[in-house]
Amino acid sequence: MKLPKLIAKNLMRHKLRTALTMLGLAVAILAFGLLRTVVTAWYAGVDASASNRLITRDAVSFIFPLPYSYRDQIAKIPDVSEVSFATWFQGTYVDNRPDHFFPRMAVDAETIFDLYPEFLLPLNQLEAFKKERNSCVIGAKIANEFNLKIGDILTIQGDIFPGNWQFVIRGIYTPKDKTVDATQMFFHWTYLDEKLKQDAPYRAGNVGWYVIRIDNPEKAPAVSEAVDRLFENSSAKTKTETEKAFQQSFVSLSSAIITSLEIVSYVIIGIILLVLANTIIMSARERIREYAVLKTLGFTSKHIFFLVAGESLFISIIGGGIGLAFTFPVVAGFGAAFPTFFPVFNIAGSTLALAITFSIVVGGVASIFPAIRSANIKIVDGLRQIG
Amino acid sequence: MADAIVQVHSVSKSYHRDSIEIPVLQNITLDVPEGEFLALMGPSGSGKTTLLNLIAGIDRPNSGSINVAGTNIVQLNESALARWRSRNVGFVFQFYNLMPVLTAFENVELPLLLTHLSKKERKEHVETALNVVGLADRIHHYPKQLSGGQEQRVAIARAVVTDPTIIVADEPTGDLDKKSADEILLLMERLNSEFKKTIVMVTHDPRAAERAHTTQHLEKGELIQ
Ligand SMILES: Nc1ncnc2c1ncn2[C@@H]1O[C@H](COP(=O)(O)OP(=O)(O)OP(=O)(O)O)[C@@H](O)[C@H]1O
Ligand SMILES: [Mg+2]
Numbered sequence: 001m002k003l004p005k006l007i008a009k010n011l012m013r014h015k016l017r018t019a020l021t022m023l024g025l026a027v028a029i030l031a032f033g034l035l036r037t038v039v040t041a042w043y044a045g046v047d048a049s050a051s052n053r054l055i056t057r058d059a060v061s062f063i064f065p066l067p068y069s070y071r072d073q074i075a076k077i078p079d080v081s082e083v084s085f086a087t088w089f090q091g092t093y094v095d096n097r098p099d100h101f102f103p104r105m106a107v108d109a110e111t112i113f114d115l116y117p118e119f120l121l122p123l124n125q126l127e128a129f130k131k132e133r134n135s136c137v138i139g140a141k142i143a144n145e146f147n148l149k150i151g152d153i154l155t156i157q158g159d160i161f162p163g164n165w166q167f168v169i170r171g172i173y174t175p176k177d178k179t180v181d182a183t184q185m186f187f188h189w190t191y192l193d194e195k196l197k198q199d200a201p202y203r204a205g206n207v208g209w210y211v212i213r214i215d216n217p218e219k220a221p222a223v224s225e226a227v228d229r230l231f232e233n234s235s236a237k238t239k240t241e242t243e244k245a246f247q248q249s250f251v252s253l254s255s256a257i258i259t260s261l262e263i264v265s266y267v268i269i270g271i272i273l274l275v276l277a278n279t280i281i282m283s284a285r286e287r288i289r290e291y292a293v294l295k296t297l298g299f300t301s302k303h304i305f306f307l308v309a310g311e312s313l314f315i316s317i318i319g320g321g322i323g324l325a326f327t328f329p330v331v332a333g334f335g336a337a338f339p340t341f342f343p344v345f346n347i348a349g350s351t352l353a354l355a356i357t358f359s360i361v362v363g364g365v366a367s368i369f370p371a372i373r374s375a376n377i378k379i380v381d382g383l384r385q386i387g
Numbered sequence: 388m389a390d391a392i393v394q395v396h397s398v399s400k401s402y403h404r405d406s407i408e409i410p411v412l413q414n415i416t417l418d419v420p421e422g423e424f425l426a427l428m429g430p431s432g433s434g435k436t437t438l439l440n441l442i443a444g445i446d447r448p449n450s451g452s453i454n455v456a457g458t459n460i461v462q463l464n465e466s467a468l469a470r471w472r473s474r475n476v477g478f479v480f481q482f483y484n485l486m487p488v489l490t491a492f493e494n495v496e497l498p499l500l501l502t503h504l505s506k507k508e509r510k511e512h513v514e515t516a517l518n519v520v521g522l523a524d525r526i527h528h529y530p531k532q533l534s535g536g537q538e539q540r541v542a543i544a545r546a547v548v549t550d551p552t553i554i555v556a557d558e559p560t561g562d563l564d565k566k567s568a569d570e571i572l573l574l575m576e577r578l579n580s581e582f583k584k585t586i587v588m589v590t591h592d593p594r595a596a597e598r599a600h601t602t603q604h605l606e607k608g609e610l611i612q
Contacts, residue, residue: 002500003500005493006486006488009488009489010488012488013487013488289484290484290486290487293480293484293486294497295445295469296443296445296472296478297472297473297478297497297498297501297545298469298470298472298473298474298498298501299469299473299501300465300466300469301465301466379440379445379446380440380445380446383445383480383484
């Protein structure tokens with residue numbers, strides 16, 4: 001027999017208590033992993049944005065359109081290498097259920113895929129898309145999810161732009177890597193604009209925002225300023241910023257929720273730390289006399305510390321390991337349940353590392369005080385304890 | 388007596404409860420020759436356990452010196468004292484103090500974990516010790532599955548398994564019925580006569596004291612001849 005065996009035997013003393021504490025740890029680590037994954041999925045969109053793209057939108061709000069005529073003016077600004085644009089179309093696919101939601105945008109078919117090289121589209125599909133006025137390109141995830149193929153008709157019920165809209169799928173793009181959103185749908189802005197000219201002429205000739213490519217990211221502030229100065233005295237003033245800043249403002253409404261999720265994920269770890277500490281303190285108190293006997297036999301404070309801390313670490317590492325093992329299927333299931341809601345939903349390496357670290361840290365921290373107290377118990381006092 | 392294995396010299400000990408100092412032992416001087424079987428008697432609260440603890444190196448005096456087998460244990464630091472105890476002292480307590488989660492075998496093996504003995508050697512030592520106390524057939528029993536007398540015999544096996552210089556026993560029969568107590572006393576006697584162990588035993592029981600060679604009386608913290 002060795003001391004670790006004594007730890008194991010001590011753990012088996014209150015099987016229910018040990019099992020429940022381990023279960024608590026497993027649940028806490030699982031919850032932590034899931035919450036962190038939601039948070040990182042959210043930020044993935046922001047992080048994936050390129051630093052060489054600027055977004056120009058209406059200075060007042062994203063919901064106000066900008067004149068199409070701005071395009072050529074922006075293109076003339078020095079250091080601007082390409083200008084594209086898009087309009088948020090929204091609409092409803094099948095019904096209003098959240099899992100039927102995915103971003104739909106009217107874009108400049110000629111340039112949009114030049115500006116977003118992270119959307120990989122075979123050349124022949126790109127050509128087909130450019131040629132056909134009422135065609136569209138969808139992300140691979142959408143195609144999978146709703147079983148859509150090239151040549152299929154995609155029907156969208158318009159809301160911002162009323163009507164029954166039908167698009168022929170001419171391309172399916174794949175994401176360059178895991179951080180790229182593969183749930184978007186793009187169609188011809190000209191198609192939208194032509195319809196508007198007929199149905200609501202006063203809305204025609206507008207775009208939602210411009211996307212500007214600059215070759216030198218360091219020029220971002222200068223170009224942004226130049227664009228905004230250009231339209232300073234126009235009816236629609238502009239606000240230009242990097243795509244990253246734009247994404248952040250876009251999600252700012254929800255960022256309070258995300259921040260609270262982040263806080264809750266740490267609170268959970270804090271709570272389980274207290275639960276484990278409580279268990280270890282209880283156990284250590286029950287065994288003061290036994291620890292005194294061990295010290296009498298010649299075991300040192302270090303041995304006793306090892307016994308108490310080892311027990312705590314054992315619970316936290318096994319419990320955390322179980323929780324981590326379950327995190328993978330749960331995250332996969334969660335991602336499958338909301339495939340388009342979180343375009344990128346993977347357990348990040350940092351989440352994994354944090355979960356493992358916390359499992360160990362919780363075990364260590366929870367046992368520090370009882371372990372020190374048990375280790376420093378005076379033998380004669382411990383032996384006088386009844387029980 | 389130069390060859391005394393335990394030499395207690397002018398030892399005083401007091402405890403503090405709140406701010407009050409409680410004197411427990413006053414100026415105790417005591418020699419225990421090698422191979423002695425000494426009984427320490429005295430009324431409750433007279434300081435018997437305290438004196439035994441000082442000799443065994445699990446408590447420290449306020450003044451005086453304690454020499455056991457040539458080592459002045461008062462000067463040892465905490466870890467040196469722990470190492471010294473593991474090699475030189477075998478403990479027998481009134482309430483046995485076995486680890487409830489360990490079998491008889493594992494309880495006896497405990498002090499050997501601090502040695503460099505191999506697993507095989509440890510097994511041999513443990514089996515020998517359990518044989519001496521007559522519990523060879525109970526090695527895989529847990530304390531709960533043993534009678535009080537059997538538990539105390541396991542505790543004695545644990546005390547002798549390291550072949551210590553002295554054995555200290557604090558009322559080893561205090562919690563036992565007469566028959567079990569007699570068995571334990573017989574065993575102690577055998578350890579002394581057959582295995583030449585020096586024993587210091589605290590007891591209330593005059594019949595227990597009869598088994599010892601010498602009896603010392605402690606009263607209000609002082610030895611009386
Ligand atoms: N750790 C301690 N802290 C405070 N007081 C103590 C401590 N240990 C012993 N005492 C006090 O010292 C005195 C002697 O105690 P000790 O246990 O040595 O007596 P004893 O002779 O063994 O008694 P008993 O026969 O009841 O076991 C008692 O008054 C006791 O209350
Ligand atoms: Mg006593």
